Amino acid sequence: MQVNPYLHYNGNCEAAFKFYEKAVGAKIEVLMTHESAPPEMPVPPEWKKKIMHGRVSIDGEVIMASDSPPGHFHQPQGFSVTLTVDDPADAEKKFKALSEGGAVNMAFAPTFFAKGFGMCVDQFGIPWMVISPKEM
Template identity: 75%
Template sequence: MQVNPYLFYNGNCEAALKYYEKVLGAKIEAMLTHEQAPESMPVAPDWKKKIMHAKITLDGEIIMASDSPPEYFHKPQGFAVSLTVEDPADGERKFKALAEGGTVTMAFTPTFWAKGFGMCVDQFGIPWMVNCPAEGM
């Protein structure tokens, strides 16, 4: 069995995944638009370029995503995508990139369990945690 997060965006999925590609080194494995769907699946003209399904990998880990139709979109809450990074300098760099244009909910700093830990909501509305575990954690 494999468990993967599936993130829903408010019409900005493509921009988000391209941003993660740039700042996190993610690899976009698939990105299908509604325009690519069979004609039997009608879609509003302004929605054709929106993402129906996408898949990225981060160091071999999979995250899937799509744009949520406006009538079904809900602000993400009750979860965070958690990145574990060994090097605190790299962790802080990734955290700052994710926080850019978003909201920091806990500044990246050493804690009793981590060489560095921070929480933010990125500019696309997705909650993130970046953790650089302390020895033995």
Template identity: 60%
Template sequence: MQVNPYLHYNGNCEEAFKFYEKAIGAKIGVIMHVEGSPAAEHMPPSMAKKVLHAQMTIDGEVVMASDAPPEHFEKMQGFSVCLQAEDPVEGGKRFAALAEGGTIKMPFGATFWSKGFGMCVDKFGVPWMVNSAPE
């Protein structure tokens, strides 16, 4: 069994995935749009170019997502997507990339449990934690 986060975006899923591809080296495997899918006849025309389903991997770990219809979108909260980096320098770089244009909740730095840890919300509203190996 595998546990994978499934994120719901407010109409900018594809933009977010392309950002993660550049910022942290994510590999996009699937981006399926509403238009051209069997779901199109059940969705409003405004959703045609939106993402029905997307999948990417970050260092081999799968994250899935889609665009939520506007009337169903809810702000992401109550969780964080956590990246574990063996090297604190690499962790710091990934943290800085994710935080660009977003909000830093806890700057990346040494803690009592880690050589580097930080929390941010990216410009798409996704909460992230980046943690590096313990001392």
């Protein structure tokens, strides 16, 4: 069994995935647009290029996503996508990249439980936590 987050974007899923490629070294595996849907699945013309299903991997871990249908997007809340990075310098670099153009909720810094930890919301509205854990 596998458990993966499925994120919903406000029409900018493809841009988010391309941002994650640069920010954290993600690999885009699937970007299926509504153009590939069968004709019996009507889609507004302006929505044909939007993402019906996407899949990205980050160091072997999978995140799936799509663009929410028009009028159905809700700002994400109540969760965070978490990156666990052993090297604190690399973790801080990834945190800074993810928070670029977004908002920092907790600056990346050492804590009692981690060599480094930070919380942000990226420019696409997705909440992230980046942690470089202490050895247990």
